[in-house]
Amino acid sequence: MAAIETFYxxxxxxxxxxxxxxxxxxxxxxxxxxxxxGAAKIANALxxxxxxxxxxxxxxxCTCCSESFIRSAHPLVKDVxxxxxxxxxxxxIMAAAGHQAEAILQETKEKYKGKYILAVExxxxxxxxxxxxxxxxxxxVEKLKWMADDAMAIIAWGACASWGCVQAAKxxxxxxxxxxxxxxxxxxxxxxxxxxxxxxxxxxxTYITTFGRLxxxxxxxxxxxxxSQRIHDKCYRRPHFDxxxxxxxxxxxxxxxxxxxxxxxxxxxxxYNACSTVRWNGGVSFPIQSGHGCIGCSEEGFWDKGPFYERxxxxxxxxxxxxxxxxxxxxxxxxxxxxxxxxxxxxxKRIVSKNNDHSA
Amino acid sequence: xxxxxxxxxxxxxxxxxxxxxxVYVYEAPVRLWHWVxxxxxxxxxxxxxxxxxxxxxxxxxxxxxxxxxxxxxxxFAAGQIMAVGFLLRGxxxxxxxxxxxxxxxxxxxxxxxxxxLAHEIRWYAFLEKAPMKYVGHNPLAQTAMFVMYTLxxxxxxxxxxxxxxxxxxxxxxxxxxxGWVFYIWPNSQEVHTWHHLGMYVIVTFILIHIYxxxxxDIMSRQSIISSMISGERHFKDGA
Ligand code: HEM
Ligand code: HEM
Ligand code: SF4
Ligand code: SF4
Numbered sequence: 001m002a003a004i005e006t007f008y009x010x011x012x013x014x015x016x017x018x019x020x021x022x023x024x025x026x027x028x029x030x031x032x033x034x035x036x037x038g039a040a041k042i043a044n045a046l047x048x049x050x051x052x053x054x055x056x057x058x059x060x061x062c063t064c065c066s067e068s069f070i071r072s073a074h075p076l077v078k079d080v081x082x083x084x085x086x087x088x089x090x091x092x093i094m095a096a097a098g099h100q101a102e103a104i105l106q107e108t109k110e111k112y113k114g115k116y117i118l119a120v121e122x123x124x125x126x127x128x129x130x131x132x133x134x135x136x137x138x139x140x141v142e143k144l145k146w147m148a149d150d151a152m153a154i155i156a157w158g159a160c161a162s163w164g165c166v167q168a169a170k171x172x173x174x175x176x177x178x179x180x181x182x183x184x185x186x187x188x189x190x191x192x193x194x195x196x197x198x199x200x201x202x203x204x205x206t207y208i209t210t211f212g213r214l215x216x217x218x219x220x221x222x223x224x225x226x227x228s229q230r231i232h233d234k235c236y237r238r239p240h241f242d243x244x245x246x247x248x249x250x251x252x253x254x255x256x257x258x259x260x261x262x263x264x265x266x267x268x269x270x271x272y273n274a275c276s277t278v279r280w281n282g283g284v285s286f287p288i289q290s291g292h293g294c295i296g297c298s299e300e301g302f303w304d305k306g307p308f309y310e311r312x313x314x315x316x317x318x319x320x321x322x323x324x325x326x327x328x329x330x331x332x333x334x335x336x337x338x339x340x341x342x343x344x345x346x347x348x349k350r351i352v353s354k355n356n357d358h359s360a
Numbered sequence: 361x362x363x364x365x366x367x368x369x370x371x372x373x374x375x376x377x378x379x380x381x382x383v384y385v386y387e388a389p390v391r392l393w394h395w396v397x398x399x400x401x402x403x404x405x406x407x408x409x410x411x412x413x414x415x416x417x418x419x420x421x422x423x424x425x426x427x428x429x430x431x432x433x434x435x436f437a438a439g440q441i442m443a444v445g446f447l448l449r450g451x452x453x454x455x456x457x458x459x460x461x462x463x464x465x466x467x468x469x470x471x472x473x474x475x476x477l478a479h480e481i482r483w484y485a486f487l488e489k490a491p492m493k494y495v496g497h498n499p500l501a502q503t504a505m506f507v508m509y510t511l512x513x514x515x516x517x518x519x520x521x522x523x524x525x526x527x528x529x530x531x532x533x534x535x536x537x538x539g540w541v542f543y544i545w546p547n548s549q550e551v552h553t554w555h556h557l558g559m560y561v562i563v564t565f566i567l568i569h570i571y572x573x574x575x576x577d578i579m580s581r582q583s584i585i586s587s588m589i590s591g592e593r594h595f596k597d598g599a
């Protein structure tokens with residue numbers, strides 16, 4: 001029997017040095033918050049365990065997840081992880097094309113049955129038999145189910161695969177549907193964001209391929225290591241929130257002073273993501289640091305939740321678009337007026353019946 | 361919702377009282393709870409509104425102020441008081457008198473309930489000359505209390521603690537007990553909106569509640585407001 005192929009073999013073959021490999025292990029261990037022995041654990045796993053193939057498929061999406069992924073901050077991480085995963089199938093960045101590419105899928109299904117990772121960017125539209133997204137001559141939803149059948153686990157990249165994103169915005173004519181509503185019998189990890197942060201993506205891929213299992217997930221199926229806290233919990237403008245110092249207008253004094261963007265509709269208080277800690281573009285900045293509120297891009301339904309620039313969410317259920325204060329005050333106003341009228345009627349009736357009593 | 365004509369009103373010597381009967385309705389724990397709860401809810405409404413639409417920016421360094429911090433603290437503190445009160449009041453429903461259970465159910469299975477409810481509605485619509493007399497709540501009040509107070513309070517406590525758990529972290533007891541709310545609304549923005557709308561149901565309840573209490577006190581010839589202070593219900597025109 002031929003010796004099993006490990007990730008280490010592959011990485012070395014791709015020209016990555018031993019030194020770079022150990023550096024990569026330390027970096028990854030640190031970004032996953034694994035503690036001092038984490039690096040050794042990762043190195044050991046990559047050197048001894050059979051490599052886990054990654055199949056990366058694209059449904060209805062804008063490719064922002066791929067764009068983010070290939071810009072992972074540390075060039076080392078990018079090189080290693082790309083060489084780790086580009087081996088198999090990613091129709092956007094792979095060399096093979098056409099029948100040759102499709103043959104890889106069949107081969108992986110057979111050779112690595114139950115062992116490969118299926119990473120999905122985008123989602124399948126279900127309307128009209130799935131014909132709104134045709135991939136390799138077949139509706140994407142069929143290809144997705146077919147590849148999911150023999151996968152070990154599925155990574156749902158970004159807001160599209162996790163929640164639906166803008167292609168699922170009301171009234172969702174193509175019936176774009178998140179992965180976990182289509183595939184029910186496989187472990188699914190959601191890595192939401194539009195796009196997710198590059199370091200979060202490489203961290204998740206490395207963890208799963210290295211240890212052959214999903215990291216600890218939260219209630220919504222997101223990895224705890226990156227999604228257990230809100231933007232608001234670690235936002236550097238939080239002291240201004242607690243103090244009560246808000247930007248009220250984009251060009252006011254508070255905006256210049258960098259006060260909290262809550263009143264400008266910042267969704268940081270309801271958004272779980274790592275932006276305020278990991279940040280973007282190699283830790284350079286993130287939206288709030290650039291003076292714009294969080295739009296909640298990693299949250300369910302963020303595209304349908306009313307204006308990005310208002311604190312209170314619009315409610316559609318009542319026919320007209322109004323926020324909770326407008327609806328509530330209107331209701332309380334109507335009741336208040338009714339109470340006042342009733343009180344007046346009561347007073348009149350009392351006077352009238354008193355008069356009647358006298359005359360009787 | 362016992363009809364006054366159906367109970368025997370007796371004094372401590374077991375003798376029938378002839379005129380101006382008095383019944384002990386609201387026991388001390390209920391009265392104490394009522395006013396603590398009313399105060400807590402008042403604080404919750406004011407601070408809750410200010411969480412949704414904060415006060416204007418304060419000048420100076422962030423380290424000199426804690427405006428939003430105090431507002432949120434007051435909200436959470438009052439919220440905890442309200443929640444504990446809710447639990448204790450629930451416990452008293454088992455320990456207290458018959459009236460202590462009234463706000464926890466609506467006796468829809470009783471034909472007399474519907475008849476009396478209709479009578480009460482007609483009384484409020486000025487179609488009846490006089491209201492029926494009740495020792496506890498009248499059927500309309502009982503229905504309003506159950507839906508707009510008991511159910512809504514439970515809703516506010518559940519959604520409130522779910523929101524609170526977000527700050528406390530996924531391993532907090534709040535998250536363990538109330539985190540399931542996020543199965544219903546995966547985006548907590550939605551929970552904020554429902555929690556906010558819930559406030560207006562309670563505001564509406566309070567408007568009606570205080571008006572009805574004052575009106576009944578004047579109109580119905582039985583004590584209402586003082587009942588919630590002394591616990592005793594006086595019937596001003598005899599039984
Ligand atoms: C009658 C009772 C209550 C009323 C009227 C009320 C009202 C409100 C309102 C209007 C908001 C603002 C919602 C928004 O973001 O637009 C709010 C937020 C909140 N409430 Fe309540 N609430 C009540 C009970 C509670 C309870 C029992 C708790 C539990 C401790 C609680 C915890 C919270 C939390 C954690 C927030 C979010 C604060 C933040 O995002 O900074 N509330 N409440
Ligand atoms: C200053 C304001 C208030 C006044 C004058 C007031 C007065 C009263 C009175 C007189 C009763 C007894 C009604 C009866 O005998 O049928 C009562 C009961 C009740 N009130 Fe209030 N109330 C006030 C505020 C509130 C608030 C803010 C709440 C909560 C939202 C509330 C909730 C209740 C409940 C649930 C009961 C039923 C108590 C029971 O049967 O256990 N009240 N109130
Ligand atoms: S800017 Fe946004 S995330 Fe930051 S403290 Fe303000 S509301 Fe929270
Ligand atoms: S700050 Fe908010 S909107 Fe911006 S990328 Fe992060 S989660 Fe998305």
